[in-house]
Amino acid sequence: MSGGLENxxxxxxxxxxxxxxxxxRERDRARAGSPxxxxxxxxxxxxxxxxxxxxxWVQEYTIAARPEDTVxxxxxxxxxxxxxxxxxxxxxxxxxxxxxxxxxxGAPTLLCTATVADWAKPExxxxxxxxxxxxxxxxDADDTDAPSGDVPDGSLGVIELAALPGFPVQRDLIxxxxxxxxxxxxxxxxxxxxxxxxxxxxxxxxVFEYLQHPDQLARYELxxxxxxxGVCEGSCPVFAGGEAFIGPAALITASRxxxxxxxxxxxxxxxxxxxxxxxxxxxSVRACTRxxxxxxxxxxxxxxxxxxxxxx
Numbered sequence: 001m002s003g004g005l006e007n008x009x010x011x012x013x014x015x016x017x018x019x020x021x022x023x024x025r026e027r028d029r030a031r032a033g034s035p036x037x038x039x040x041x042x043x044x045x046x047x048x049x050x051x052x053x054x055x056x057w058v059q060e061y062t063i064a065a066r067p068e069d070t071v072x073x074x075x076x077x078x079x080x081x082x083x084x085x086x087x088x089x090x091x092x093x094x095x096x097x098x099x100x101x102x103x104x105x106g107a108p109t110l111l112c113t114a115t116v117a118d119w120a121k122p123e124x125x126x127x128x129x130x131x132x133x134x135x136x137x138x139x140d141a142d143d144t145d146a147p148s149g150d151v152p153d154g155s156l157g158v159i160e161l162a163a164l165p166g167f168p169v170q171r172d173l174i175x176x177x178x179x180x181x182x183x184x185x186x187x188x189x190x191x192x193x194x195x196x197x198x199x200x201x202x203x204x205x206x207v208f209e210y211l212q213h214p215d216q217l218a219r220y221e222l223x224x225x226x227x228x229x230g231v232c233e234g235s236c237p238v239f240a241g242g243e244a245f246i247g248p249a250a251l252i253t254a255s256r257x258x259x260x261x262x263x264x265x266x267x268x269x270x271x272x273x274x275x276x277x278x279x280x281x282x283x284s285v286r287a288c289t290r291x292x293x294x295x296x297x298x299x300x301x302x303x304x305x306x307x308x309x310x311x312x
Contacts, residue, residue, distance in 0.1 A: 011155050012065040012116050013123075014074055016086065017162040019169045021054040052168055059083075062155075067117035071159060072100060075111065075173075087172035095293050098229025102173045103162040108234035109291045120157035166233050166240035177230045183250040184228065187272055191257065192265040216261040223256035223301065225294040232288035232298045238281055245281040246273065248288040248298050255305045270309045279306045 061078045075088050090100035093112045100111040104119050167175035198206040232248040233239045239247045254273050257263045273279050279302070286299030 009064040072111035098227035101229040164234040220259040235287040
């Protein structure tokens, strides 16, 4: 994909919400450790998500693009040919690692799976023909006399990009997801079996000790596909609102092992999430389900988990 603008090429405009952090001063570091600061949740909480200070601005880039290009393709073109200072994160580029989660047009999703055709929108005109501000979007202008969006010939439209909501911004489109990963770690995201090796009649280790039936595997198999991208947490109004809620990603991790027939700590895992900051904080909005790149119905899984915890 070329970064130059040609007359016979289609273009797209990326409107990027940028951020450069301010260097932390000694006084700020001392204040962060004040004994009068509000205590944080055992799952992370307020201090872990302290909003960094710095310069914020919106910058637009118009580049040549095709409808089938991904938003990640566009950012790489900008990085390589237009502005090397633009910061964003990615790894595999195929929707498997989850490292490139951002907000596209306000919706958390992955850069590498979002195409220009799906996300580019015509920009609505700010004023009508008489100079008054418009209150409706471009879709509301159905009659021929109504002004259309300000999209130049050959332009695919505008895509607005911001860092993943609900997390501190480190720089430009890079969010600090360490609070989410720490919450997941606190729930011990690994199999906890009884540790006793079964043996055969000949005294050898029984390698079939942990075989499962297909129906046992089906109870947690989809949940094991979670890539901890943070899209569900960025979509959650409780988590993004700055509360101490453990978050949907951690609850999905807990459910994955609670439903694993080989794990022997299901009761302890349920105790860990049966708190005011755990499942009790979930409001069942189910916004966490909308953009999951792995196809997990996060809201439904959490609802089933809540039922399991309450019925034990």
